[in-house]
Amino acid sequence: MPLKADLDAIDWKILRELQGDGRMTNVELSNRVGISAPPCLRRVRRLEEAGIIRGYRALLNAPALGMDVVAFCLIGLHHQADAELKTFAERTRGWPIVRDAWMVSGESDFLLHCVASDLGTFQTFVIEELASAPNVDTVRTALTIRRVKDEGLVAFQT
Amino acid sequence: MPLKADLDAIDWKILRELQGDGRMTNVELSNRVGISAPPCLRRVRRLEEAGIIRGYRALLNAPALGMDVVAFCLIGLHHQADAELKTFAERTRGWPIVRDAWMVSGESDFLLHCVASDLGTFQTFVIEELASAPNVDTVRTALTIRRVKDEGLVAFQT
DNA sequence: AAAATCGCGAAAGATTCTTGCGCGAAAAGC
DNA sequence: GCTTTTCGCGCAAGAATCTTTCGCGATTTT
Numbered sequence: 001m002p003l004k005a006d007l008d009a010i011d012w013k014i015l016r017e018l019q020g021d022g023r024m025t026n027v028e029l030s031n032r033v034g035i036s037a038p039p040c041l042r043r044v045r046r047l048e049e050a051g052i053i054r055g056y057r058a059l060l061n062a063p064a065l066g067m068d069v070v071a072f073c074l075i076g077l078h079h080q081a082d083a084e085l086k087t088f089a090e091r092t093r094g095w096p097i098v099r100d101a102w103m104v105s106g107e108s109d110f111l112l113h114c115v116a117s118d119l120g121t122f123q124t125f126v127i128e129e130l131a132s133a134p135n136v137d138t139v140r141t142a143l144t145i146r147r148v149k150d151e152g153l154v155a156f157q158t
Numbered sequence: 159m160p161l162k163a164d165l166d167a168i169d170w171k172i173l174r175e176l177q178g179d180g181r182m183t184n185v186e187l188s189n190r191v192g193i194s195a196p197p198c199l200r201r202v203r204r205l206e207e208a209g210i211i212r213g214y215r216a217l218l219n220a221p222a223l224g225m226d227v228v229a230f231c232l233i234g235l236h237h238q239a240d241a242e243l244k245t246f247a248e249r250t251r252g253w254p255i256v257r258d259a260w261m262v263s264g265e266s267d268f269l270l271h272c273v274a275s276d277l278g279t280f281q282t283f284v285i286e287e288l289a290s291a292p293n294v295d296t297v298r299t300a301l302t303i304r305r306v307k308d309e310g311l312v313a314f315q316t
Numbered sequence: 317a318a319a320a321t322c323g324c325g326a327a328a329g330a331t332t333c334t335t336g337c338g339c340g341a342a343a344a345g346c
Numbered sequence: 347g348c349t350t351t352t353c354g355c356g357c358a359a360g361a362a363t364c365t366t367t368c369g370c371g372a373t374t375t376t
Contacts, residue, residue: 007223015216015218015223018215018216019215019216019218020215021213021214021215022180022181022213022214022215022216023180023181023214025333025362025363025364026363026364026365027362027363027364035323035324035325036324036325036326037325037363037364037365038324038325038326038364038365038366038367039323039324039325041364041365042323050222051219051222052218052219052222052223053216053217053218053219054217054218054219055179055180055216055217056179056180056181056214056215056216056217057176057177057178057179057180057214057215057217057310058173058176058177058180058211058213058214058310059211059212059213059214059215059310059311060173060177060210060211060212060310060311060312061209061210061211061212062311062312064208064209064210065165065173065210065312067311067312070260070311072230072260072262072269074300089306089307092306092307093306093307096313096315097313098307099307099309099310099311099312099313100305100307100308100309101305101306101307102228102230102300102302102303102304102305102306103302103303103304103305103306104230104300104301104302104303105300105301105303106298106299106300106301107298107300108300110306111230111300111302115311115312115313140264140265141264142232142260142262142263142264142265142266142269143262143263143264144260144261144262144269145260145261145262145263146260146261147258147259147260147261148247148250148251148259148260148261148268149247149250149251149256149257149258149259150258151257151258152215152216152217152218152257153217153218153220153225153228153257153273154218154220154223154225154257154273155254155255155257155273157254183331183332183333183364184332184333184334185331185332185333193354193355193356194355194356194357195332195333195334195356196333196334196335196355196356196357197354197355197356199333199334200354
């Protein structure tokens with residue numbers, strides 16, 4: 001797996017552009033980064049195969065699709081042995097309301113990013129699924145009011 | 159702005175496919191959703207113009223790019239009047255370490271998704287920028303250990 | 317200094333994108 | 347109940363893009 005040292009300035013430009021618009025055509029991308037299309041495509045393929053580009057995703061407007069509730073849940077478990085952590089991690093993958101999840105250190109053990117169509121659905125999930133799941137100790141919930149910033153995972157110096 | 163009632167089964171399939179692979183060609187997409195390419199492209203354009211598809215993004219592998227620290231910060235402010243909330247929201251947009259941010263209700267006022275190259279950089283940010291920013295009361299931090307689930311924001315019944 | 321390696325860019329064929337248009341089905345109106 | 351309108355699909359064709367091949371020059375290696 002290539003390290004960041006294998007990437008030159010053009011590779012970084014490619015990553016920045018594709019993080020900003022993942023559906024840009026290769027010719028447009030090649031113009032923006034200052035090389036011709038064939039080597040640009042080869043670089044993109046290399047970045048994909050190296051796993052530096054993990055994939056591409058359309059960003060959807062949740063409220064417009066009837067998903068009015070976005071929330072984060074901080075979960076504390078009773079027991080944090082490796083097997084228990086894996087068990088809970090697996091459980092999160094089976095809950096469609098949980099869109100992405102992180103194992104964390106600190107006051108909590110997991111952070112869940114949840115989306116539901118309405119507050120009732122979300123509350124039912126928290127009470128009947130999440131809080132009553134085996135080994136769950138504490139559940140702290142933060143309902144989102146609005147998104148304040150939304151950029152890709154990696155920062156680029158402009 | 160079209161509501162979800164304006165979307166038929168094919169539109170939902172398109173959204174699911176593009177959320178899974180935002181760079182899929184239109185012909186591939188049209189094959190998967192069962193219509194020919196031209197109407198498929200028209201539907202995608204309509205979804206984009208309606209704001210249902212907010213954009214496309216390449217997903218980058220942060221550790222492979224030298225970003226080894228991913229963390230979440232829960233921020234409590236002293237004063238939560240509208241002006242103060244907007245001021246802090248604006249401040250988050252100026253911090254490159256903060257990749258996305260939400261205004262939330264509950265025990266905290268903001269949740270920040272942060273990425274940094276190393277722990278020292280992150281700790282310096284928390285102490286010298288975040289905790290010492292005006293109006294900041296409490297800062298609770300959760301360092302991520304690993305990502306456990308990573309799907310798009312919207313769930314689709316399979 | 318010679319050889320090898322590497323990545324760029326031109327060229328060409330294959331694929332995809334994009335538009336225009338005709339058709340049929342469903343909805344609206346008389 | 348029948349006509350008219352509306353709507354969206356799919357064919358076809360031209361434009362744009364993708365993808366491969368290959369030669370060239372620059373840098374590195376020996």
